[in-house]
Amino acid sequence: MCKVCQRRPEVAGDPFGRCESCAKAGRRVYQFRLRSVGSELQVAAGELSPRALNKAAGPALLAHSARPSVRPHLIGSSCELVMAGKRLETVRAAPALSSRLDQVLEALRAAARRTDPSW
Ligand SMILES: [Zn+2]
Numbered sequence: 001m002c003k004v005c006q007r008r009p010e011v012a013g014d015p016f017g018r019c020e021s022c023a024k025a026g027r028r029v030y031q032f033r034l035r036s037v038g039s040e041l042q043v044a045a046g047e048l049s050p051r052a053l054n055k056a057a058g059p060a061l062l063a064h065s066a067r068p069s070v071r072p073h074l075i076g077s078s079c080e081l082v083m084a085g086k087r088l089e090t091v092r093a094a095p096a097l098s099s100r101l102d103q104v105l106e107a108l109r110a111a112a113r114r115t116d117p118s119w
Helices: 020-024 050-063 101-113
Strands: 027-037 040-046 078-084 087-093
Touching: 027 050, 027 101, 040 101, 050 078, 050 087, 050 101, 078 101, 087 101
Parallel strands: none
Antiparallel strands: 027 040, 027 078, 078 087
16 A cells, blocks of 8 residues: 555555555655643654754745644554655644644644754
């Protein structure tokens, strides 16, 4: 199953496990794991470093106003960004985070303001 759209079969040999349509559109997903710090959420680890997240999606995350969508393929406290090139299409969150979706977006925005090379 395509790791981006979760709808179509993935193409053999695509390095990111995508279907033909998502590969053509240049879509990618980047997954992050969140942790609770007090009453807030914070990014604990991710497929992009803070610096790379800032570069790839910093301005897009600030401008993004849609609430993250809850997706059952995500487990635990994980979330992911769906990017098409520089454009942020959606933010997705695991069902366990469904009552804290605003905090998920805040955590990603805060992470994208960091300039550290690693988590
Ligand atoms: Zn796809």
